[in-house]
Amino acid sequence: MSANLPQALGSGAGETPPAAVVVLAAGEGTRMKSATPKVLHELCGRSLVGHVLAAAGELGPENLVVVVGHAREKVTDHLATTAPGVRTAVQAEQNGTGHAVRMGLEELGGVVDGTVVVVCGDTPLLTGATLRKLAATHTGDGNAVTVLTAEVPDATGYGRIVRDSASGAVTAIVEHKDASDSQRAIREINSGVFAFDGQLLADALGKVRTDNSQGEEYLTDVLGILREAGHRVGAAVSDDHREIAGINNRVQLAEARRILNDRLLRDAMLAGVTVVDPASTWVDVTVTFEQDAIVHPGTQLQGATHLGEGAEVGPNTRLNDTTVGAGARVDNTVSNGAEIGPQANVGPFAYLRPGTRLGLKAKVGTYVETKNATVGEGTKIPHLSYVGDATIGEYSNIGAASVFVNYDGEAKHHTTVGSHCKTGSDNMFVAPVTIGDGAYTAAGSVITKDVPPGSLAVARGQQRNIEGWVARKRPGSAAAKAAEASSREAGGES
Numbered sequence: 001m002s003a004n005l006p007q008a009l010g011s012g013a014g015e016t017p018p019a020a021v022v023v024l025a026a027g028e029g030t031r032m033k034s035a036t037p038k039v040l041h042e043l044c045g046r047s048l049v050g051h052v053l054a055a056a057g058e059l060g061p062e063n064l065v066v067v068v069g070h071a072r073e074k075v076t077d078h079l080a081t082t083a084p085g086v087r088t089a090v091q092a093e094q095n096g097t098g099h100a101v102r103m104g105l106e107e108l109g110g111v112v113d114g115t116v117v118v119v120c121g122d123t124p125l126l127t128g129a130t131l132r133k134l135a136a137t138h139t140g141d142g143n144a145v146t147v148l149t150a151e152v153p154d155a156t157g158y159g160r161i162v163r164d165s166a167s168g169a170v171t172a173i174v175e176h177k178d179a180s181d182s183q184r185a186i187r188e189i190n191s192g193v194f195a196f197d198g199q200l201l202a203d204a205l206g207k208v209r210t211d212n213s214q215g216e217e218y219l220t221d222v223l224g225i226l227r228e229a230g231h232r233v234g235a236a237v238s239d240d241h242r243e244i245a246g247i248n249n250r251v252q253l254a255e256a257r258r259i260l261n262d263r264l265l266r267d268a269m270l271a272g273v274t275v276v277d278p279a280s281t282w283v284d285v286t287v288t289f290e291q292d293a294i295v296h297p298g299t300q301l302q303g304a305t306h307l308g309e310g311a312e313v314g315p316n317t318r319l320n321d322t323t324v325g326a327g328a329r330v331d332n333t334v335s336n337g338a339e340i341g342p343q344a345n346v347g348p349f350a351y352l353r354p355g356t357r358l359g360l361k362a363k364v365g366t367y368v369e370t371k372n373a374t375v376g377e378g379t380k381i382p383h384l385s386y387v388g389d390a391t392i393g394e395y396s397n398i399g400a401a402s403v404f405v406n407y408d409g410e411a412k413h414h415t416t417v418g419s420h421c422k423t424g425s426d427n428m429f430v431a432p433v434t435i436g437d438g439a440y441t442a443a444g445s446v447i448t449k450d451v452p453p454g455s456l457a458v459a460r461g462q463q464r465n466i467e468g469w470v471a472r473k474r475p476g477s478a479a480a481k482a483a484e485a486s487s488r489e490a491g492g493e494s
Contacts, residue, residue, distance in 0.1 A: 017060040018135055019114025019198055022104035025049050025121030026069025026091040031249040037071040038247065039121040040078055043257040044264065045284025045302060048247055049075070051124035051260075053083050054285075058128025059117065059135060065104045066121065067091050096216025097192070098208045105202055112198030115139065118219065120192040122247045124256055125263075130243055131193070137236040138195035144231035145201070145223055147173065148193040150241035158189035159220055161235065170233045173220035177213050188237075190220060191244035200226060260285075273307075276314075290326070308342065322352070325360075338370075341377075359394070372412075373404075376419065388412075389431065393419030399443065400425045418453065 029038025039049040046054065049066065056064060068075045069091040079086050089107035091100045101118055105111070115138060117131065130148070138146035147170060149161050155176075160183050162172040173190045174183050204222040212218060227233045238244055247253050264285060265278045272291030275281050280297045286304050293307040296314030301307070305319045308326035313319065315332065322335040325342035333347040337354030340346060345363045355372030358364060362375045365382040373387045376394040381387055385398055389406040392398070396417055404415045405428050413431035417423065421435050424443030435441065436453030445459040470480050 015059075015132065015136060016115075016139065017062060018117045018195070019061070019112045020063040020065060020104075020108055021056040021059060021061040021117045021119065022101055023049065023052055023056060023064070023066045023119050023121050024097060024100050024104075024192075025075060026067050026072075026094060026100055027122075028070040028094070029122070029248070032253075033250075037075055039075060041247070041253055043124060043253060044260050044282075045286050046124070047078060047082070048124045049079075049121040050082055051285075052119055052121050052126060053086065055126045055128045055131055056117070056119055059131055061117070062114070063087065063108055063112075065089055065107050067100045067104045069094055069100075094216075096210075096214070097219035098205055098217030098221065101201070101219055102205045102217075105198075105205070111202040114198050116196045116198040116201055118192075118194045118196065120246055123192070123244060124247065125243045125245060125259055126193070127243060130238055134193065134195050134236045137234065141234050142232060143195070143234040144197050144226045146195045146234045146236055147223065148191040148238055148244065149188050149235045150191060150238040150244050151187050152189055152241045153187070155184070155187050155189050159192075160184065160186040161188040161190060162186070163188075170223065170235050171227065172224050175212070175218065175220065189244075191238065192246065193244065194219070196222070197231075200231060204229075281314075317347070353388075390415040390417065390429075392417040393421070393437065395419060396421040397423065399423050399427060399441075402427045402429070405430045 025039045027038060032038050032041065040047045065087045066079060067089045072090060076088055079088060087107055089103045091103045115135060117135060119126065134146060134148045157176050159173045159175045160179055161170060162174055162183060163169060164171050176184065201222065204225040207225050208217045208221045210217055223233050242259055245252065245256060247256055261282055262278065264283050265275050265281060268289050269275055271289065273289045274294045276295065277297035281295055281299050283301045284303060287301045288306045290307065290309035292310045294312040298316040299314035300318040302319065303321040305322050307313060307324045308328065310327045311324040313324060313330045317330055317333045320336045322338045322340065324330055324340045325344060327343045328340050329345050330340060331347035333350045333352065335352035338352035338356035339358065341359045341362055343361045344358045346352065349367050350364050351369040352364065353371035356370045357374045359375060359377040361378045363380040363382065364370060367384050368381050369386045371388040373390045375381065375392050378395040379392050381398040382400065384400045385402040387404045389412050390404045396419060402423060406412050406415065415429045415431045416434040418435055418437035418439065420438045423441045424445060426444045427441050428446040430446065430448045433447055434450045436451055436455065438454045439451045440456045441447055441451065442456065442458040442460065445457060447457055447459055451457040470483050474480050
């Protein structure tokens with residue numbers, strides 16, 4: 001069983017997909033105090049707008065349009081990379097949410113026949129399930145417009161939902177800055193997420209005025225226009241007010257990251273994953289697990305990382321785009337773009353770089369770095385070594401303090417070590433070089449030539465001892481006195 005954290009795309013059974021979803025992502029986001037556009041700030045492996053698009057995609061809309069404005073080149077480039085096929089519309093001047101939606105509709109020809117869902121690009125906690133509830137309420141009740149609302153502990157800054165005291169119908173949405181004292185006491189707020197009848201929306205947008213404190217076209221004014229024309233205005237209440245929280249500064253960004261991370265870990269644990277300390281464990285939405293995986297404290301799992309059944313990761317480990325096989329153990333390790341085979345053992349304090357592929361029961365031990373290296377089944381690189389641009393066969397042992405010397409200053413070269421080889425400690429393998437199956441290399445060797453299978457390679461200078469050197473060159477030193485005492489003992493002197 002796999003716990004796949006991203007939710008699947010597509011509308012639910014029996015639901016009619018909306019004709020369009022319009023995502024509002026044109027704002028500057030000055031309170032983020034950043035050169036990065038607000039909607040491109042990331043949490044849990046996706047940009048803010050990326051999370052919104054993922055939720056909107058679950059509706060299976062016929063059209064998906066993102067309205068861009070501030071730093072639109074950056075946003076458009078991001079969308080081209082992460083959400084190919086999504087259309088963009090430009091709001092050159094920030095004239096309000098109503099104007100932004102008009103720009104989105106113009107991208108689709110001006111009038112859309114069917115349901116149009118409007119969402120904000122800075123609400124990363126919004127789920128597809130909530131959007132489906134909104135769309136179902138809209139079509140089921142036959143509304144001209146349906147607003148997604150929520151009751152919040154503190155409504156400061158949000159538009160208030162004003163209802164008819166007798167029927168409970170939505171009569172208006174009043175922005176905080178335009179609200180009266182009694183209206184500001186209302187805790188039901190506008191999420192900024194709506195479902196509209198597309199034709200009625202296009203007509204009403206042409207009637208929106210700018211006689212408000214900001215001189216802008218408010219999308220919320222469409223509700224009053226439609227209601228005055230005798231059309232039905234409804235609401236769908238979110239089950240969790242945190243879903244509709246917009247991100248306006250980095251404090252809110254961190255709060256949303258915590259909420260989303262807790263949600264992801266809860267899903268993983270309910271699917272059979274042990275997370276020892278959720279408070280210190282961070283995962284991206286793209287991470288997947290098999291049941292009985294164990295995640296220890298201080299672990300970060302990023303990108304397309306996958307933990308196989310019974311894999312054990314951490315503590316203090318960061319894995320990015322890394323596959324961990326069933327039953328493997330990864331301890332105090334940093335890994336990027338690696339494949340760790342079943343029952344392999346990595347760490348502590350190992351660094352796996354892109355292109356590392358470890359076979360069944362392979363071992364990469366303490367203070368070992370690997371890059372673009374294939375390590376065969378049962379092979380061990382226990383400690384203090386660098387293995388780059390290499391292929392190592394099965395059941396070989398690489399001695400401590402070995403370096404695969406792969407770079408000549410201009411190009412990288414490959415080293416091949418066969419199966420059932422035993423290489424000595426403090427070896428330098430100067431690529432390109434091949435060590436044949438079953439070969440040995442002596443400790444302290446610098447291997448520059450191929451070693452035939454079954455051979456012993458010795459490549460080191462002849463040792464020469466210069467007796468009496470310390471006494472002559474360091475007379476009176478602690479070393480000289482120790483040597484003199486040892487000589488007396490060896491000679492039987494008392």
